[in-house]
Amino acid sequence: MPPKRRSTGATPKSQQSTLAFHGASNKVTKPGTRASSAKKSLLTESAKKDAKPDFAVVDTREEDEPTTAEAAIIEQTEQVQLQTQSTPEEDEARRITDARIKKYWAAKERERLAPRVHQNDLSLHEKILREFDMSGHYGPCTGIARLKRWKRAHRLDLNPPIEVLAVLLKEQEGKDKLTVQRSRVDELLNAHAENDL
Numbered sequence: 001m002p003p004k005r006r007s008t009g010a011t012p013k014s015q016q017s018t019l020a021f022h023g024a025s026n027k028v029t030k031p032g033t034r035a036s037s038a039k040k041s042l043l044t045e046s047a048k049k050d051a052k053p054d055f056a057v058v059d060t061r062e063e064d065e066p067t068t069a070e071a072a073i074i075e076q077t078e079q080v081q082l083q084t085q086s087t088p089e090e091d092e093a094r095r096i097t098d099a100r101i102k103k104y105w106a107a108k109e110r111e112r113l114a115p116r117v118h119q120n121d122l123s124l125h126e127k128i129l130r131e132f133d134m135s136g137h138y139g140p141c142t143g144i145a146r147l148k149r150w151k152r153a154h155r156l157d158l159n160p161p162i163e164v165l166a167v168l169l170k171e172q173e174g175k176d177k178l179t180v181q182r183s184r185v186d187e188l189l190n191a192h193a194e195n196d197l
Helices: 033-049 068-083 088-094 098-111 124-134 146-155 162-174 177-181 184-196
Strands: none
Touching: 068 146, 068 177, 068 184, 088 162, 098 124, 098 162, 124 146, 124 162, 124 184, 146 162, 146 177, 162 177
16 A cells, blocks of 8 residues: 655645536537537538549459469469379379278377367368368468478478378369368468458
8 A cells, every 4th residue: 555645735736627527517618619610611511512423443353263362272283283193192092992081080080089079060071181281290271282282291201191182182073173272271361361351
């Protein structure tokens, strides 16, 4: 507790008045409010004379046209496919059966302390790809195609699971290349960035 003030004489009266929010004296007494309203009326009259019609900005971009990030991911996957038509790892991944992929996922589930929540409606392939996306061991997942990320991790001897490559190749043959190659995190970040614009 602070020590009490000791005054030797009369305290001078404060220059600042006490605030009161009730009673008859609570109206605004700021100087110059009337002068600013006169200026406002002059400004609004001149603004009415110079008023130009507003034009709405129309986004002419079609929904089918890919955004910059999507175009970059498509370009990355096409470059990877052109560079190497079929590597030994891809050949091995194509030979992997669905039973082996299920066995791989069952082993991943056994490693966990608790079962996964909110992934019941996802397919097995999507669960495997999301697990790969969220693993920081293989490098960042944003801004890079999944296939390119897997190959980069393989080149760096990080031992990415061959089952993930098998899932990527199977999904790529069956679905849209863009949706398979973009990580879920990348989709969420880009959607958030597009909403900010």
